[in-house]
Amino acid sequence: MKAIIMLSGGIDSPTAAHMLQQQGWELVGLHMDNRPFTDDRETDKTRALAKHLGIPLWMAPHGPSQVKIARNTDRHLQCLLCRRMMYRTAAALAKQVGADAIINGESLGQVASQTLPNLAVIDEVCDVPILRPLIGHDKVEIERVARQAGTFDISTLPSLCCTIVPEKPATAASLPQVEKWEAQLPLEEMVDDSVSGLVQVL
Secondary structure, X not given: OEEEEEOOOOOHHHHHHHHHHHOOOEEEEEEEEOOOXXXXXXXXXXXXXXXXXXOOEEXXXXXXXXXXXXXXXXXXXXXXXXXXXXXXXXXXXXXXXXXXXXXXXXXXXXXXXHOXXXXXXXHHOOOOOEEOOOOOXXXXXXXHHHHHHOOHHHHOOOOOOOOOOOOOOOOXXXXXXXXXXHOOOOHHHHHHHHHHOOEEOO
C-alpha cells in the first residue's frame, strides 16, 4: 500500500510515518510550506526527517492560503480551514502519485483542530481515506516511539512554530459553519496555486 504522509518538522508526523513503514507501507512525504508564518528551519528539519525516513518529499506553498483565510474568514476557524486546505492539496498529490491513503500525525485532543467534531469536518473535504496511526496515543508514548525511530532529536531542533494560530481556535465547528466561510474564499484558485506549486525536493 502507498500513502501520502503529511510531514512537518515536529514529533508526531514522522512518528506516524515510522509506524506505517514498520507495517510495510510505501510513503511519499508532503510538507505544506507555511512560510512566512514559520521559518527556514522548519523546512530544513522536514527535509532531514524525510531523509532519515528514506522517503521522497514534496513541498507545496501554504503561506498564501493562510493569508487569504486570515483576511476573509472567522479567525477562530483559521486552523480548521487551514487543515481542510492542506487535505485538498494532499488528495491531489495522492492522485498524482497513485497513493491509496493520506496519513498524518494527529492524535485526539492534542490541539484545537484535533477534536472529534473538528476531525469530522476535516475528513469531509477529502475523498481519499485519512489514516491517523497516533489517534489514541498520548504524548509520552509518541515521544518513546520517536526516540526508537531516531526522529526525536531532529524533531526537537529549534524552529519557529506557526505564528498565525488564533488566540482562541474553534474546538467544535460544524460543517455548515465552515462551508459558509469557505464560500468567502477563492477556493479553486487557492487549490490550483497550491497544487501547481508542488515541487519534489527529495
